[in-house]
Amino acid sequence: MANLRLPGPTPVPPDVYKAMSKEMIDHRGVEFAEMLRRTTANLKRAFQTENDLYVLTSSGTGAMEAAVVNTLSPGERVLGVTIGNFGDRFLKIASAYGASVNELKFPDGDVAIPEQIRQALKDDPDVTTVLVTHNETSTGITNDLETIAGIVKGEFDKMILVDAISSMGSIKLPVDEWGLDVVVAGSQKGWMCPPGLAMISFSERAWKAAETSKMPKFYFSLAEAEKSLKMGQTPWTPAISLLFGLDYAVQQMLARGDMQAVYDFHQEIAQYTRDGLKAMGIGLVAKDERFASNTVTAAWVPEGITDEALLAMLRDEYDIIAAEGRGLLTGRVFRIGHMGYVNQEDIDDVFGALKDALPKLGRQASAVGQA
């Protein structure tokens, strides 16, 4: 089996596949309703929220679109905080649907600076809503969302929409405690499921905004999702087999105890990954390690080596699938995912492969092992 070390899709355990292979059922029937209600309730526990929550048949990007089109109107002023590729995507979605986006962009590898968000909100009182990424998959950085939400909600009383696709279910993110209005997640991350399902939590304040939202929507209409969920259904035929898998996987996650056990696991394996890379003299993209992501580590490709050669050798000679850089980091970094169905041996295999591969690719042997 290949060692799939991407920041999504992530490896899927055999018992999740088994759950996915259950006989097809009627999505308007009793059995489906029971499953959807159970999965929704369990996901709310994982999201630590009493807000409404919906499972959508789409990638996480679809849920980001749902967050935007269900709350905003064309011309509405939003503050878009971005620290990389996926932050940029959130803003592009808002722009595509006609929002007036005030872009607050931080350099790749940096974390969003709360003080600058405070200043931007002071300077631009027309802003109604802030769009922000919790965990930026392209740079391996986790924003200090608790502080950011404190400013956005506590100081300015604005609505906050959060892309938590690569953090929710892996990194601490208590939706209600932090007062997050809309939070989106994706099945192919810490949930140990294949891609194809997205999740979105939606607060009372978001529903208030939905009442006046004028962006067009149909497939991603959460009003339709809510109407159907009352009957234990989804408005359109859902990806039933993926739901079988998610239903099972979330039960397994919650069976570990509370979500803290899941967060601790990811914290430990991430620290192990970072420490191992640093011990090899490989630099992390995260300038301040306190904000390095616990689900994906982005590291600089050692000088004199191309990312393409490194990723190809890892794949072809060691059966390790790591990820390339995205956006501005393309060609300069490689990324190692460590969320969901992963253990220390998987990471050890990556270390072993790197120690073997880097000298072959021309890196000075003496450099390996340097701090």
Place this chain on the structure above:
Amino acid sequence: MANLRLPGPTPVPPDVYKAMSKEMIDHRGVEFAEMLRRTTANLKRAFQTENDLYVLTSSGTGAMEAAVVNTLSPGERVLGVTIGNFGDRFLKIASAYGASVNELKFPDGDVAIPEQIRQALKDDPDVTTVLVTHNETSTGITNDLETIAGIVKGEFDKMILVDAISSMGSIKLPVDEWGLDVVVAGSQKGWMCPPGLAMISFSERAWKAAETSKMPKFYFSLAEAEKSLKMGQTPWTPAISLLFGLDYAVQQMLARGDMQAVYDFHQEIAQYTRDGLKAMGIGLVAKDERFASNTVTAAWVPEGITDEALLAMLRDEYDIIAAEGRGLLTGRVFRIGHMGYVNQEDIDDVFGALKDALPKLGRQASAVGQA
């Protein structure tokens, strides 16, 4: 195993589940690119088209939205031909995105009358585009799309968008021969796969329209899909395991020979279903049997019996999952799906159950067996 006789989702063969359980792969890698290119090429064969074709991670409704938002602009005049619930949905999507819809509605159980479409196009020269359902799942009626397309394209040179979700892959529908600009399909129908993937073919004329289309779009942007497909990718993380299944299933379908073998199979099993029901004195919703669908049969619930009681008894006592009526037919009809992974014994089981159940539900024994 239950006898799942819905017009979608349909039963999934064990070997499709096996294909779906293949180890997760990188959706930006070589193996995925090969699979996506192969599946796309095979689907074009099934669609009988040289047009571009994309697989989307969504239900069929998502692809209907893609058809609309990639070709039209707010205020644009469209003729919406509907013969039931799903035709209505197509129009609602167009309206939600601001199209000016001229609704041409035929009564449930009727087929669309080509002459009335001709007249509507004469009367409303501002219409640029016609929306039409090929096979109306809610009433079990197949429109005479060849004649309709001949009028729309041949006589009036308008664009035509087709919902073929419950027909493509089961009922004859040669996209290029009939000149259809945009055609959408769904994985959970004749394709023998679980729900969660949709397909859309897109003609040169549709691309021309896309250039000026002003409806907002992001997740369903086909320009993005095209850009990614050039690299053997999808713009957003796709439902990889469902694609494994579809890739396998379409290869199996094409291995039967040409698509005609698949059409013949569905024609035969549909005729068998209709004949059996009529022999029991159960009336078809299709007023003119020439237009009765080959993928789903809608029949009247015998008088004095409620659809709820009938469907519950079929389910609880005979393990047969049939569907209720939709829209205006709610409560008055039941529907039997016969597409994809189905054989004559499955239908015989339905007949046996009906013969047993109807008298128990109070139907005169003498009526059973009447023509």
